[in-house]
C-alpha cells in the first residue's frame with residue numbers, strides 16, 4: 307500500500323470514529339483532500355483510492371493541474387479569492403468555501419451567470435478576527451448572507467471557518483461550536499434560497515473535534531499528502 311492510500315484509510319477511519327462518537331452517521335461528513343502545492347500525480351493517486359473532492363487555494367495552481375486530472379474530480383476552492391481571478395475558475399469548481407464580502411459574491415454571480423450556471427458557495431466567518439485570515443465577522447454575517455442571497459447565480463449552502471492555530475486540537479473546539487451556533491442563527495432567519503446544510507471546518511490537526519461539533523466538510527491536507535514545503 308502506498309503512503310497516500312494508507313493515510314487516506316487512516317483518515318477515513320478517524321472520521322468515522324469521530325462521527326460515531328458524536329452520534330452522527332459517518333456518511334454526513336465529507337473529506338476535502340487539500341492538495342495545494344502537491345503535484346497532479348499525488349492527486350491522481352488519491353483519486354485512484356476513491357477520493358473525489360479536492361480543495362485548492364490558488365487559482366493559478368488549480369487551473370494548471372485540473373486539465374491533467376480526471377474530469378470526475380470535484381474541485382473545491384478553499385483559499386482567499388481575489389475578484390479579478392474569479393473568471394478563471396468560473397464553472398470549474400463545485401463549491402467556493404471562502405466568500406466573505408459582497409464584491410466577491412457579485413463577481414462570482416456575474417461570472418457563473420455568464421456561463422448560465424449557478425455557483426454553490428459557503429460564507430467564510432472569521433470568528434477570531436485575526437487580521438491575517440479572511441472571513442466576515444460574526445456580527446456582519448447575517449447581513450452578508452441576506453445580500454448574497456439576492457444574487458441569482460449563487461447559492462449559499464453553509465458556512466466555513468478557520469480557527470487560530472493551536473497545538474492542542476481542543477483549542478479550536480470553541481470556534482467550531484461558535485460556527486455551528488452561527489449557522490443555526492442564519493437558518494432561523496429563514497432567508498429565501500439560503501441553505502445551512504454545510505459546515506466546513508477542521509483540518510489535519512483538529513478535524514475530529516470539528517466533526518464532534520457538527521462539521522460536514524473537513525479540509526485535510528498534510529495528514530493525507532505529507533507536510534508542505536512552502537506556503
Ligand SMILES: *Cc1c(COP(=O)(O)O)cnc(C)c1O
Pocket residue numbers: 340342363384385468509510511525526527528529
Ligand atoms: C491548507 C489549508 C487546509 C489544510 O491544512 P492542513 O493542516 O494541511 O490539513 C485547510 N483549509 C484551508 C483553508 C487551507 O488553506
